Amino acid sequence: MGLAIESRDSELPFVERVWRSRSDDVGRMMSVATPHWELVFWEHRGEVRAAVLGPEAKASVAPVPEDAEFFGISFALGTSMPHIPVSGLVGSNAPIPDVTRRSVWLKGSAWHVPDYDNAEAFVRRMVREGIVDADPMVPAVLDGTAPDVSERTVQRRFVAATGLTRGAVRQIDRARRAAVMIQEGTAAQEVVHLLGYFDQPHLARSLKRYVGRTATRLAAPDPEEPLSLLYKPRPRTPA
Known part of the structure; x- marks a missing residue:
């Protein structure tokens, strides 16, 4: 009952995560902010659909079709489909027609x-045929490497490749990490200390904006409005 979600890491540098889910007797979910774009397929009442979902800069309530099955590939930061610029997809999506x-x-x-199970083979073909590309500057910047270009060029290329600023990516990642820690039983005050928030009100504002939950609500999951896929982001050097 609710929204059952399963996910896994991927060995491909182009892929952040692969996931699948099924809805049962739930009409809405809290869609958690994410800096990643996704390719998503779903089946509902015998009809199959697909779309490219852009990054989400803040949490929002989203409808969930009843008794539907979903499968998604979450792509790594800096990866894009050149014919569908990710910078124009923030908070929106691009339906893919003619899906069976x-x-x-x-x-x-x-x-x-x-x-x-075969998402990586699909993505490898996308890369070979030029449907998916990647800007190597983005992971380099996230790993703390200073590219040999101006800061203005770095900012421009980062936003063009991800749709978000480095600061926004850092804040979203930190809020997601905080939410997982609280769900695992870490006290809010300890999360403040470990993740570098100024104080508990700062943490509370971040959670509300990017996760759509207070620390108290995260500790007591809501089956009538479950969270979308939530996991600890891969470690990144703060931008």
Whole structure:
């Protein structure tokens, strides 16, 4: 009952995470902010659909179709589909037409619809055929490497590749990490100390904006309005 979500890491540098879920007797969820764009497929009442979902700069309530199955590939920061610029997808999505259980059309070619177990093979083909590309500057900046270009160029390329500023990515990641820690039983005051918040009100504002929950509500999950996929982001050097 509710929204059952399963996810896993990926060995591909182009992929942040692979996930699948199923809804049962739930009409809405709290969609947690995420800096990543996703390719999502879902089936509801025999109809299969797909869309490219852009990054989410803040948490928001989203409808959930009843008895639907979802599968998604969350792409690494800096990765993009050049024909669908991620900078124009923040807080929105781009539907993919002509999808069936067997095939999906991408840039004029029919592809087998991927699933949870073969997502990497699908992405490898996307990379080979130039449907997915990556700006190497973005992971370098996130790892703390200073590129040999001006700060203005770094900012421009980072936003073009991710749709968000480095500061926004850092804040979203920190809030998601804080939410997971609180769900695991870490006291709010300790989270403040460990993650570098100024104080508990600062943590509270961050959680409300990016996760849509207070620390108290995170400690007591709401089955009528579950959270979307929530996991600890991979460690990054603060920007």
